[in-house]
Amino acid sequence: MDLKLEHHTTDGIEVVDVEGEIDVYTAPRLRELLIDLVNGGHYQLVVNMEKVEFLDSTGLGVLVGGLKRVRAHDGSLDLVCTQERILKIFRITGLTKVFGIHDGVDEAIAARKSEK
């Protein structure tokens, strides 16, 4: 399974839907998309990982890189993930403290809106 990326705007927040495997081979494509979005002025991002089948440390690095880019513009990058096998790698690396991780896109958007 390759990586499939789509994005759309909901309530002023850019939602990135990721499907497939994020690894050392595919992660550069996600990195490019996040950079393009930030360069395009999108600083409020939600990455929906509900259809991600595999995530490794390269993918984590890309997500952290994206987070740093949006924070440089006082933005945010939240994640949507309920899969235990994906959540586990965030726990192992301590990144659950770094990202807001939500159960659904609507919840992520609502949480972001309530913080504004």
Place this chain on the structure above:
Amino acid sequence: MPTVEMTFTPLPAHVRTARLVATAVARRSGVPEALLDEVRLAVGEACSRAVEVHQEHCPAEPVKVALTGAGDRFEVVVTNTDVGDGGVEWPPQPAADGQDPAALPAELGLAVIAGLADDVQVSRNSDGLSIRMSWPSGAPAA
């Protein structure tokens, strides 16, 4: 003798193949289903790291992976050519208190491996630098 041995050109695209083969041999060796995701992720991390080292220092040299399913442990050894880089710090050191948790360690992949495999050894021998990982396995599948 390993159950399956493979070598692959150090390209990121081949890491997925190595993961798939390792997971298939682990399943065949009787590793419980609940542990297969850990095997897949840990092998991917070790291979990604080896590919990165080879791409920087010796892109013509293949990465070696040995999978052994005999006995009560399933063992994976990923070996990269010794590039004389001083080796790796094992076990990886946790982030110091007060450090920005978003500041990822240089060897994040090793930190992931340490969190996944219950038995990991990093050693240097004539073949190069090896990461040896193992998981419990039951009776091999018929």
